[in-house]
Amino acid sequence: MTIRLYDTSARQIRDFTPLRPGCVSIYLCGATVQAAPHIGHIRSGLNFDIMRRWFAHRGYDVTFIRNVTDIDDKIIAKSAEQKRPWWAIGYENERAFNQAYDILGCLPVTYEPRATGHVPEMIEMMRELIDRGHAYAAEGNVYFDVRSFPEYLKLSNQDLDGLRQPSGEGEIGKRDPRDFAMWKAAKPGEPSWETPWGRGRPGWHLECSAMAHKYLGRAFDIHGGGVDLIFPHHENEIAQAKAFGDDFAAYWAHNAWVTMSGEKMSKSLGNSVLVSEMVKRWRPIVLRYYLGTPHYRSMIEYSEEALREAESAFARIEGFVQRVTEKAGKAVPAAAEVPPAFAEAMDDDLGVPQALAVVHTTVRQGNSALTADDKEAAVARLAEVRAMLGVLGLDPLDEQWAGGSDRGEDLHGVVDSLVRLVLEQRQAARTRKDYATADAIRDQLQQSGLVIEDTPSGPRWELGQR
Numbered sequence: 001m002t003i004r005l006y007d008t009s010a011r012q013i014r015d016f017t018p019l020r021p022g023c024v025s026i027y028l029c030g031a032t033v034q035a036a037p038h039i040g041h042i043r044s045g046l047n048f049d050i051m052r053r054w055f056a057h058r059g060y061d062v063t064f065i066r067n068v069t070d071i072d073d074k075i076i077a078k079s080a081e082q083k084r085p086w087w088a089i090g091y092e093n094e095r096a097f098n099q100a101y102d103i104l105g106c107l108p109v110t111y112e113p114r115a116t117g118h119v120p121e122m123i124e125m126m127r128e129l130i131d132r133g134h135a136y137a138a139e140g141n142v143y144f145d146v147r148s149f150p151e152y153l154k155l156s157n158q159d160l161d162g163l164r165q166p167s168g169e170g171e172i173g174k175r176d177p178r179d180f181a182m183w184k185a186a187k188p189g190e191p192s193w194e195t196p197w198g199r200g201r202p203g204w205h206l207e208c209s210a211m212a213h214k215y216l217g218r219a220f221d222i223h224g225g226g227v228d229l230i231f232p233h234h235e236n237e238i239a240q241a242k243a244f245g246d247d248f249a250a251y252w253a254h255n256a257w258v259t260m261s262g263e264k265m266s267k268s269l270g271n272s273v274l275v276s277e278m279v280k281r282w283r284p285i286v287l288r289y290y291l292g293t294p295h296y297r298s299m300i301e302y303s304e305e306a307l308r309e310a311e312s313a314f315a316r317i318e319g320f321v322q323r324v325t326e327k328a329g330k331a332v333p334a335a336a337e338v339p340p341a342f343a344e345a346m347d348d349d350l351g352v353p354q355a356l357a358v359v360h361t362t363v364r365q366g367n368s369a370l371t372a373d374d375k376e377a378a379v380a381r382l383a384e385v386r387a388m389l390g391v392l393g394l395d396p397l398d399e400q401w402a403g404g405s406d407r408g409e410d411l412h413g414v415v416d417s418l419v420r421l422v423l424e425q426r427q428a429a430r431t432r433k434d435y436a437t438a439d440a441i442r443d444q445l446q447q448s449g450l451v452i453e454d455t456p457s458g459p460r461w462e463l464g465q466r
Contacts, residue, residue, distance in 0.1 A: 186201070
């Protein structure tokens with residue numbers, strides 16, 4: 001058994017060899033909490049949650065760190081715009097992110113450090129880098145001298161002489177416009193901390209280098225994040241950490257974006273889809289299926305139709321689980337070992353789409369066993385399906401999904417079944433050209449507060465305003 005991962009720094013899939021046998025250490029760049037999360041933000045958390053689950057399934061002891069950037073230019077700008085304290089905005093959105101991770105079934109991380117809680121570690125790192133000649137102070141700012149680090153831009157495979165990175169606002173005293181800020185001098189009205197070089201606040205890149213060192217030491221296994229972080233964020237992290245003397249990450253894993261009309265989902269484009277709104281329209285387990293089952297390195301083009309397809313696909317799985325559970329009663333099996341084909345797919349750079357194909361094949365086999373009244377075979381297939389769904393965080397019998405909640409997920413499933421039954425009756429009336437009955441059924445549903453939409457793939461419903 002060998003897990004293989006695509007390593008961005010090597011630009012190829014490599015066999016995974018942990019630094020410590022039996023242990024895996026992962027650092028994931030988490031939320032910058034200037035606003036509530038959209039589904040593009042949360043995809044990264046889901047992808048690395050599946051990675052973490054697979055390592056654990058394979059018997060590894062996983063240490064998983066996901067940081068919170070609770071101070072940066074965008075948070076300060078929001079503070080001025082909303083006339084609210086920067087820390088209040090950060091904390092409010094940090095809670096929103098954690099609620100989104102929880103509602104979509106992500107396991108708790110080992111530690112989730114905040115940037116503002118680690119200023120002493122940042123000061124220590126800057127002091128050492130200045131002493132080693134890799135950084136310099138100027139007008140209260142501290143900059144990293146990129147020419148002092150020959151490996152700079154190796155991760156993103158760029159040429160330094162061709163790189164043009166203009167100075168940011170207030171970044172005075174740079175020796176080279178490509179040098180980046182590790183510490184920013186205080187401005188009137190902005191939060192600041194005392195350092196040997198004057199009051200100021202952290203630069204974005206320094207935070208992660210310092211926190212990774214604090215919680216994972218001089219070397220760790222995997223550093224993750226979205227592809228948009230490769231440059232400049234991850235490139236600058238590497239420069240700081242390695243110039244400081246750390247080996248830093250042995251593997252680099254990056255997830256792709258969720259796009260709309262071919263563009264990265266972002267608040268600046270005005271096309272974000274907030275998790276808090278999405279879970280009012282779609283069951284969280286369906287949203288997890290939609291975001292978590294494409295390959296982590298593949299782009300997801302957002303569309304309502306794609307979500308409906310995900311809903312239908314998961315319904316086939318869930319329906320099988322429910323039917324066997326009803327038939328087996330108390331004999332519902334605990335999760336078994338996953339089928340070899342599923343394990344092979346997951347070992348190969350977390351091949352979730354191929355692994356999911358094994359899930360659906362097993363479901364079809366289980367349904368055939370049910371049709372043949374072969375209870376023993378159906379129960380055996382259920383055990384395999386639950387084992388695979390457990391790895392993906394999609395087992396509908398898991399406490400996360402089956403235990404009930406104030407979100408009304410169980411009630412949604414009951415209502416959905418009843419509404420679909422009525423819609424089938426309406427469709428039968430339309431087929432026999434009994435339009436009066438079909439219209440009466442539709443009107444009754446609408447009076448009940450449901451909106452019925454006829455689509456090319458069939459009718460769908462949602463709660464309307466009553």
